[in-house]
Amino acid sequence: xxxxxxxxxxxxxxxxxxxxxxxxxxxxxxxxxxxxxxxxxxxxxxxxxxxxxxxxxxxxxxxxxxxxxxxxxxxxxxxxxxxxxxxxxxxxxxxxxxxxxxxxxxxxxxxxxxxxxxxxxxxxxxxxxxxxxxxxxxxxxxxxxxxxxxxxxxxxxxxxxxxxx
Ligand SMILES: Nc1nc2c([nH]c(=O)n2[C@H]2C[C@H](O)[C@@H](COP(=O)(O)OP(=O)(O)OP(=O)(O)O)O2)c(=O)[nH]1
Numbered sequence: 001x002x003x004x005x006x007x008x009x010x011x012x013x014x015x016x017x018x019x020x021x022x023x024x025x026x027x028x029x030x031x032x033x034x035x036x037x038x039x040x041x042x043x044x045x046x047x048x049x050x051x052x053x054x055x056x057x058x059x060x061x062x063x064x065x066x067x068x069x070x071x072x073x074x075x076x077x078x079x080x081x082x083x084x085x086x087x088x089x090x091x092x093x094x095x096x097x098x099x100x101x102x103x104x105x106x107x108x109x110x111x112x113x114x115x116x117x118x119x120x121x122x123x124x125x126x127x128x129x130x131x132x133x134x135x136x137x138x139x140x141x142x143x144x145x146x147x148x149x150x151x152x153x154x155x156x157x158x159x160x161x162x163x164x165x
Contacts, residue, residue, distance in 0.1 A: 001139045001155040004077040009087035014055040015042035017092040017132070018067060022113055024133075027063060027106035038120040041065075041106065042088075051089040063108040064101040067093050072164065074128060074138040081145040090132065123149040131156050137163030 017040050018025040026038050041062045045054040052070060059067050076088035100108035111117070113133055118126040124142045131138060136156045143151035157163035 001141065001153065004139065004141050005075070007077075007085075009077060009085040011084065011086040012045040012051070012089070013042060013086055014045060014051050014058060014089045014091060015040050016055045016059050016067060016070065017073075017090070017129075018059070018065065018096050019092065019094040019113075020096075020110060023110040024113055024116065025063065025065070025100060025108055026111045026116070027108050030105055030107065032105070034122060037122060038117055039122065041108075043105075045089075052091075055089070055091045059096075062103050062106040064098055064103070065108075066097045067095060068097075069093055069095040073132050073136075074140065074163075076124070076128075077139070077141040079141075079143045081143070081150075090128075090138075092132065123147070124152065127152065127154055128156075139163070 025040065027041060029035050029037055029039050041059040043058040045051055055070055056067055059065050070091040070093045072089060073092050074090035076090060078086045124140060128138045128140050136158060137160060138154060138156045140154040142149055
């Protein structure tokens with residue numbers, strides 16, 4: 001699976017899972033790739049920006065929360081049949097300040113972890129998100145034809161040293 005780390009993926013994006021006790025902050029995405037789906041704050045990494053800084057910036061822009069102490073939990077590698085390739089960095093944190101506010105891009109809402117609406121999210125999320133919530137690290141490779149997942153390969157790791165040596 002680490003073979004994907006060495007490949008070139010055209011776009012780089014981040015997603016941030018923000019936890020407050022037994023709840024996670026979800027968004028209804030209003031525009032862009034995945035519009036109409038339920039996801040979490042995130043977006044593209046800008047030129048010269050680190051993934052970590054992009055995660056903090058996108059969360060402020062989309063839902064007005066200021067996050068800190070983010071932990072990198074996973075890498076997502078996507079290939080779409082139209083040719084788009086994307087690497088995603090998945091972060092989690094329970095350190096945030098402020099109240100979630102709607103923006104042009106997202107409608108935020110807190111959701112009980114037990115009630116996450118996987119059927120309204122990207123098809124790969126149900127494969128890795130429950131494990132990530134339980135503290136496991138992961139790498140996932142997925143091929144999509146539009147919204148349909150046509151190939152998947154996922155590995156989980158129990159320790160940070162196995163995941164990101
Ligand atoms: N959880 C999850 N997130 C995904 C998947 N696929 C995927 O593109 N994303 C995320 C990464 C980005 O945050 C977002 C891609 O949306 P986008 O290309 O419209 O980017 P954006 O508008 O949010 O970003 P930006 O233009 O503000 O930089 O969706 C997936 O399978 N699962």
